[in-house]
Amino acid sequence: MVKCVKCGARLRAEDRFCDICGARQKKEKKCECGFLLEEFFAFCPMCGKSLAKEESRNHKTAKRRKESDNGEKFSAVLESLLGRKK
Ligand SMILES: [Zn+2]
Numbered sequence: 001m002v003k004c005v006k007c008g009a010r011l012r013a014e015d016r017f018c019d020i021c022g023a024r025q026k027k028e029k030k031c032e033c034g035f036l037l038e039e040f041f042a043f044c045p046m047c048g049k050s051l052a053k054e055e056s057r058n059h060k061t062a063k064r065r066k067e068s069d070n071g072e073k074f075s076a077v078l079e080s081l082l083g084r085k086k
């Protein structure tokens, strides 16, 4: 839950303007690289760092799947290396 920067009314996180007073909700956010980010950015256009917190669970699952794929590939490579040695 976020509050209006002007009147303190409760707003949804995605609201860019206050429903009560109409104030624009400007949330300044800087990336680690120093680039000033817009709130709707999913990733930093400067360094490519992912900014999507809401999707972190999905992202983690996807990453984990990718890691296991890499693990399978690695073990396959290892097996072929071991097989070559023999
Ligand atoms: Zn307001």
Ligand SMILES: [Zn+2]
Residues within 6 Å of the ligand: 031, 032, 033, 034, 035, 044, 045, 046, 047, 048, 049
């Ligand atoms: Zn950045």
